[in-house]
Amino acid sequence: MHDGGSVAGHRLTGRVRISELGTWHDAVAPDGTPSGLLRFEQRLLADPAARDRLVAAVGADRRLQQGGHSGLLPVADLVTARGDVWLISGRRAMPTVAELLTDGGRTPDSGSAATILVETAQALLTVHAAGLTHGALHPGTIVIGEDGTAMLAERGLLEALRSEPTSVERDVAAWSGLARGLAASWAAGQSAQLLDRAAAMAATRGLSAARDTLLGGRDLLPAGFTTRERLVQTLHVWSAADVPTAPPPPAVPETGEMRTLLDPGVIRAQDPAGPGAPADGSGMRFGPGVPVDTTAAQIWRQGRNQSTQHTPDLRGHVSGPAAAGRPSKRRTAWAGSILLAILIAAVILWLRQAPGLALEVAKVDVQAPKKVQGCDSTAKIVAVVSTNGGAGTFSYVWEQSDGRKIHETQRVESDTKSLDLPLLWKVTGTGSLKGTATLRILDHTATGKPIQDKASFSYKC
Known part of the structure; x- marks a missing residue:
C-alpha cells in the first residue's frame, strides 16, 4: 500500500484489486471524478529496458485515445511517485468481468455478455488496425464502466514488462475463449448457442465476422439488452457489496517527488515506427498488403508531428542544436558505425527468435x-x-x-x-x-x- 493518501492529486479510496502487473486502486481525481491507479510491482521494472517499453506502450494508447478511438480504459498519465511507478486511468478500473463472474449470486444476462463481446471485439479491431496487440486479454483485463460499457485495460503492458511475444492471433483466440466462458456462465439455450457460434466464427473468420454474428442474432437475446440495464443493476449491487480493500492511508501531503513519464520528449522517443523510420511516417504499414494511408496511420503521424525538435529527454536535458552543439564529422561517423552494429545485432537476434507458443x-x-x-x-x-x-x-x-x-x-x-x-x-x-x-x-x-x-x-x- 502506498504510504500517502494520494498520488498526483488522485485520492485513494482504499478499494483495491490485484492484477498480474500490480495493485489497482480505486481513486478520486482532483476534479472529483472517479479514477483508477495501478501501482506496478517493482520487480517487473528491475530491468531499465522494461520501463522504456512500458512508456512506449502507454504512449501508444495515448495516441489512439487522442485520435478519438474509444474502447480502451483511458490513460491519464504514467508517473513515478515515492519510488513507485503508477499508471493513472481517467475512469474507474473496477469492476472487471472476472470480478462479476466471481460474484455468482448477481449474474448479468446473456444480453450483457453479448454487449461486452461486441464492444471488446470492436476495440481489438481498432487496436489491431493500428499495428498493435493487447497481449493479455482475459476477464481480468476487461473493465465495466459505470454506464455498462466494456473497456480493455492493461493493453500491451504485460508484453512490455515481461518482453513476451504476442500476436493478433493470440488476441483472437483469447476473445474466442472469453465468448465461450460467458456463454457457459451468463447464458443458456439459444443465447448460449449464439455466443458459441461467435466464438467459432472468430477462430475461423476473424473478429469482424464474430461481431457481426452477435449483431445479427440480437433476436435471440433478452429484450432491451441494448440499454445495458441488467448490467448496470449488477454494477450497483457489486458496488454496495464488500470487496477487497486496503487500510485507509494516512493523510500525508504530496512531497513534490512525483514526475510524469509521458512528456512529449518521452512519447516521441518511443515512436512505434522504430529507429531509422522515415520522418514523415511513409514507412509505416498497418496490416499486410495495405499501402493506403489508413486512419490509424494518420493518428500515429499526427502524434509524432506534434513534437518539436527541441524536446526534453528522460533526464530533463534538451535535445537539438541549441543544447548539444554541432557534432564533428568524425564523431558522427563513429556514432553511425556503432548504431549500425547495434542494428545488425538486433536484426540477427530477432531473426533467431522463434515465435512464442500460444497456451493450450x-x-x-x-x-x-x-x-x-x-x-x-x-x-x-x-x-x-x-x-x-x-x-x-x-x-x-x-x-x-x-x-x-x-x-x-x-x-x-x-x-x-x-x-x-x-x-x-x-x-x-x-x-x-x-x-x-x-x-x-x-x-x-x-x-x-x-x-x-x-x-x-x-x-x-
Whole structure:
C-alpha cells in the first residue's frame, strides 16, 4: 500500500484489486471524478529496458485515445511517485468481468455478455488496425464502466514488462475463449448457442465476422439488452457489496517527488515506427498488403508531428542544436558505425527468435482425499492441469455440489507444462456428506471447447 493518501492529486479510496502487473486502486481525481491507479510491482521494472517499453506502450494508447478511438480504459498519465511507478486511468478500473463472474449470486444476462463481446471485439479491431496487440486479454483485463460499457485495460503492458511475444492471433483466440466462458456462465439455450457460434466464427473468420454474428442474432437475446440495464443493476449491487480493500492511508501531503513519464520528449522517443523510420511516417504499414494511408496511420503521424525538435529527454536535458552543439564529422561517423552494429545485432537476434507458443490446456485431472474426512474438517482437492508449454492466461471455475462456484483466472508462464489448482472445501456440523468438486477450464483448451474433470470425497461426523 502506498504510504500517502494520494498520488498526483488522485485520492485513494482504499478499494483495491490485484492484477498480474500490480495493485489497482480505486481513486478520486482532483476534479472529483472517479479514477483508477495501478501501482506496478517493482520487480517487473528491475530491468531499465522494461520501463522504456512500458512508456512506449502507454504512449501508444495515448495516441489512439487522442485520435478519438474509444474502447480502451483511458490513460491519464504514467508517473513515478515515492519510488513507485503508477499508471493513472481517467475512469474507474473496477469492476472487471472476472470480478462479476466471481460474484455468482448477481449474474448479468446473456444480453450483457453479448454487449461486452461486441464492444471488446470492436476495440481489438481498432487496436489491431493500428499495428498493435493487447497481449493479455482475459476477464481480468476487461473493465465495466459505470454506464455498462466494456473497456480493455492493461493493453500491451504485460508484453512490455515481461518482453513476451504476442500476436493478433493470440488476441483472437483469447476473445474466442472469453465468448465461450460467458456463454457457459451468463447464458443458456439459444443465447448460449449464439455466443458459441461467435466464438467459432472468430477462430475461423476473424473478429469482424464474430461481431457481426452477435449483431445479427440480437433476436435471440433478452429484450432491451441494448440499454445495458441488467448490467448496470449488477454494477450497483457489486458496488454496495464488500470487496477487497486496503487500510485507509494516512493523510500525508504530496512531497513534490512525483514526475510524469509521458512528456512529449518521452512519447516521441518511443515512436512505434522504430529507429531509422522515415520522418514523415511513409514507412509505416498497418496490416499486410495495405499501402493506403489508413486512419490509424494518420493518428500515429499526427502524434509524432506534434513534437518539436527541441524536446526534453528522460533526464530533463534538451535535445537539438541549441543544447548539444554541432557534432564533428568524425564523431558522427563513429556514432553511425556503432548504431549500425547495434542494428545488425538486433536484426540477427530477432531473426533467431522463434515465435512464442500460444497456451493450450490439454487435460485436467481432479483428485480428492480418499480418506473419510472427520468432524469440522477441510478437504483439500487438487486439479492437475496439463498444458502444451505455451504462455498465456486461462479462465476456470470450481463448482461444488453444494452450489458454490468460484471463478478465477490463471497465468501460465512459458515452458510450464503442468500446474496445480487447489480447492479448500470446509465442512462443519454432524452428519454425513458426499462432496463433489468439478473444475471446468473455460478457454485456451486444445479442443477449443471447455474441458472438465471432477472428484468426490466423503465427510462423516
